[in-house]
Amino acid sequence: MQGSAADWALLMLAALRQGIADLKAELVFFQHDEVIVHCPQDEADAVVAAVREAGDLAGRIAFGDTPVRFPFTTAVVQCYADAK
Incomplete structure (x- = not known):
């Protein structure tokens, strides 16, 4: 299953x-089950959809x-430490 x-x-x-190629958003981090995308606030909804x-x-x-x-829990935050 892991493979x-x-x-x-x-x-x-x-x-x-x-999905984010036309945005200013940048893929910052991925590990196991976490994906962090940095983007301007006005792109947050588009990134969540992507x-x-x-x-x-x-x-x-x-x-x-x-x-x-394959559902996702998303968190839109100002600081990475606040994402849960």
């Missing part, structure tokens, strides 16, 4: 990079048509 999760994560990050869309796309590419979903 499948790693494959999914790689696909998700690639999709996320494409994260969700990237997860959905990665799931379809890696696992095909499945009822399994």
Whole structure:
């Protein structure tokens, strides 16, 4: 299972990079189950949507048509330490 999760994560990050390519947002950090994206406040909603869309796309590419979903908990914060 861990290998499948790693494959999914790689696909998700690639999709996320494409999803934020036209924004000022920058992918800052990824480890295990955390993704940190730094962006201007006015792009926060677009970045949250891009994260969700990237997860959905990665799931379809890696696992095909499945009822399994890949939900994200997102936090929009001013300081990384406040993200939970």
